[in-house]
Amino acid sequence: MYLRPPESPAAGKRSLLGLIPGRSAVVWVFAFSVSVNLLLLVVPLYSIEVFDRVISSGSVETLVGLTMIAAAALGFSAAFDVLRSRLLSRFAVGFERCVAPIVLEGTIVDAASRGDGGTHDLVKVRELRTFLSSGTVTTLIDAPFLPAFILVLFFLHVWYGAIALVGTAILLVMGIISRWIARVETAEASGAALRTQAALDGIVRHASLVRAMGWTLGAVREFMRLNDQALSPVVRASERVYAIGAAARMVRMILQIAAIGAGAWLVLQNEVLSGSLIASSLLVARTLQPMESLISAWRALASAQEAWTQVQAVAVPVLARKRKTLLPVPSGRLVVERVAYRPAGAKRPILAGINFECRPSQIVVVIGPTGAGKSTLLRLLAALELPSSGTIRLDHAALHNWDADQLGRFVGYLPQDVQLVGGTVAEAIAGFDERARDEDITAAAMLAQAHDMILSLQSGYQTEIGRDGNKLSGGQRQRIGLARAFYGDRKLLLLDEPNANLDPDGEEALCSAALQVRARGATLVIVTHRPRLLTIADAVLLLRDGMQLAFGPPSKVLPLRPSAVTPLSKPADAPREVESRVHRAGGASR
Numbered sequence: 001m002y003l004r005p006p007e008s009p010a011a012g013k014r015s016l017l018g019l020i021p022g023r024s025a026v027v028w029v030f031a032f033s034v035s036v037n038l039l040l041l042v043v044p045l046y047s048i049e050v051f052d053r054v055i056s057s058g059s060v061e062t063l064v065g066l067t068m069i070a071a072a073a074l075g076f077s078a079a080f081d082v083l084r085s086r087l088l089s090r091f092a093v094g095f096e097r098c099v100a101p102i103v104l105e106g107t108i109v110d111a112a113s114r115g116d117g118g119t120h121d122l123v124k125v126r127e128l129r130t131f132l133s134s135g136t137v138t139t140l141i142d143a144p145f146l147p148a149f150i151l152v153l154f155f156l157h158v159w160y161g162a163i164a165l166v167g168t169a170i171l172l173v174m175g176i177i178s179r180w181i182a183r184v185e186t187a188e189a190s191g192a193a194l195r196t197q198a199a200l201d202g203i204v205r206h207a208s209l210v211r212a213m214g215w216t217l218g219a220v221r222e223f224m225r226l227n228d229q230a231l232s233p234v235v236r237a238s239e240r241v242y243a244i245g246a247a248a249r250m251v252r253m254i255l256q257i258a259a260i261g262a263g264a265w266l267v268l269q270n271e272v273l274s275g276s277l278i279a280s281s282l283l284v285a286r287t288l289q290p291m292e293s294l295i296s297a298w299r300a301l302a303s304a305q306e307a308w309t310q311v312q313a314v315a316v317p318v319l320a321r322k323r324k325t326l327l328p329v330p331s332g333r334l335v336v337e338r339v340a341y342r343p344a345g346a347k348r349p350i351l352a353g354i355n356f357e358c359r360p361s362q363i364v365v366v367i368g369p370t371g372a373g374k375s376t377l378l379r380l381l382a383a384l385e386l387p388s389s390g391t392i393r394l395d396h397a398a399l400h401n402w403d404a405d406q407l408g409r410f411v412g413y414l415p416q417d418v419q420l421v422g423g424t425v426a427e428a429i430a431g432f433d434e435r436a437r438d439e440d441i442t443a444a445a446m447l448a449q450a451h452d453m454i455l456s457l458q459s460g461y462q463t464e465i466g467r468d469g470n471k472l473s474g475g476q477r478q479r480i481g482l483a484r485a486f487y488g489d490r491k492l493l494l495l496d497e498p499n500a501n502l503d504p505d506g507e508e509a510l511c512s513a514a515l516q517v518r519a520r521g522a523t524l525v526i527v528t529h530r531p532r533l534l535t536i537a538d539a540v541l542l543l544r545d546g547m548q549l550a551f552g553p554p555s556k557v558l559p560l561r562p563s564a565v566t567p568l569s570k571p572a573d574a575p576r577e578v579e580s581r582v583h584r585a586g587g588a589s590r
């Protein structure tokens with residue numbers, strides 16, 4: 001039987017741009033833009049006709065006819081403009097719908113190595129959506145039509161064309177300077193914004209702790225300090241870009257006045273008719289206005305470029321990932337071959353020389369003092385980190401060769417710091433399994449000996465658990481986390497201190513659950529500081545300072561330390577006796 005996880009939205013796609021639906025809309029946007037810009041010539045042409053023909057001929061019929069044609073053309077222009085902006089906003093929504101799932105997938109897959117900014121990446125996708133439907137994009141789309149206006153001005157008179165050309169060049173240089181300032185400041189602001197967001201997330205997430213410890217004002221001040229750091233480049237950029245914008249406005253007005261003055265001079269010299277004076281001043285304004293808007297548009301463009309780079313950095317690895325062949329359901333045989341692990345940036349490995357094997361239906365208990373590397377080992381076994389060297393295999397296949405979602409269905413992982421996801425207890429157990437069935441949820445809860453506890457809650461399985469399960473006690477969270485780990489058809493269970501918050505009854509229930517899971521053929525790897533679980537262990541792995549000191553049956557591993565040589569006397573004494581050995585062998589302090 002092969003369990004096929006749902007298809008990823010990125011499956012089979014080659015490039016991020018290739019994903020976006022309605023790319024044909026771009027052709028229509030271009031067609032509408034051509035029409036809108038051509039129809040903008042209506043007013044200058046109308047002025048020329050009215051001044052140079054109607055007034056000289058005195059023909060009211062011509063005036064009425066020209067006015068009706070101009071009104072109709074302007075009506076079409078407005079309609080095309082509306083259609084263009086509608087297409088752009090639909091394209092922008094399509095962009096977000098397509099890119100956001102890929103970015104979220106990339107963020108989830110990559111979260112362990114990056115450890116930051118997940119929601120920040122999605123904010124960038126939203127920023128891009130807003131940008132795509134903004135006036136900045138229409139300004140940029142209209143920019144290539146400016147040379148056509150300049151040509152028309154040259155056609156009216158070389159002076160008009162020259163004024164527009166010089167004005168465009170000056171405004172272009174100002175735009176480039178403004179773009180350069182915007183890019184530098186945007187990059188600086190973006191890093192600071194990321195730090196502020198991370199701090200804010202931490203403060204809001206741990207709001208109760210912040211309040212309880214009397215850190216409220218300190219947290220607010222810390223946020224303000226980081227926020228100021230994020231804002232100051234933005235403010236600096238705004239001030240500079242605004243100053244350039246004001247200078248550009250002045251340049252544009254001067255050039256418009258120059259065009260009118262030059263036109264009047266040419267009329268006086270009888271070189272042009274008065275109609276062209278009006279038309280040219282309208283056209284010069286029409287040419288220079290978008291150039292001026294581009295100065296502020298550059299800034300939005302720089303932010304959009306920066307957002308696009310960030311979005312691509314997350315999305316491209318998702319697209320590049322090759323689909324993995326689904327493997328048969330594993331038996332639960334776990335082989336760890338000479339594994340070492342050194343996190344990025346760490347000077348020395350935190351795990352080295354780890355070498356052991358667990359057969360199906362085995363309980364392996366991992367012990368060792370604080371900081372020995374037990375939790376890190378479990379993260380490696382859960383494929384949350386990749387070993388720096390060596391291989392971890394589940395049924396002969398290296399973990400990195402398994403499809404991540406398929407592997408996740410066979411591996412139940414209970415981290416040390418249990419965080420529950422979902423609104424209700426039932427959702428916390430089934431997680432995001434789209435095929436969750438009530439009987440599977442209750443079966444997992446029963447197996448974890450959590451069913452009765454859940455039924456005793458106010459709304460049973462429908463009880464709201466609050467954010468990260470904060471409406472539940474530590475023990476309740478741990479038992480529901482255990483039910484989540486047991487949920488479905490798990491072949492390998494990785495439990496990191498599952499009894500940390502349990503009372504003696506809870507520990508007994510945990511042992512009985514572990515024995516039931518073992519009886520079903522699953523493999524269990526359990527990290528513990530407490531002795532009770534050692535009494536049901538088939539093998540013990542002893543770690544110290546990231547090194548494997550011993551692996552084997554409890555009777556061989558526990559007496560390894562000279563101070564822990566006393567054999568277990570009778571079963572009733574076992575827990576207490578093992579407890580003293582664990583403390584001596586591992587130096588455990590809890």
Ligand SMILES: Nc1ncnc2c1ncn2[C@@H]1O[C@H](COP(=O)(O)OP(=O)(O)OP(=O)(O)O)[C@@H](O)[C@H]1O
Pocket residue numbers: 343346350368369370371372373374375376377416
């Ligand atoms: N991402 C990381 N980068 C650098 N060092 C790390 C990282 N994660 C863990 N460590 C270090 O690795 C060591 C082992 O940590 P780990 O959490 O695995 O210990 P542990 O045996 O589970 O301890 P405890 O019993 O207290 O839970 C610690 O010294 C820890 O500081």
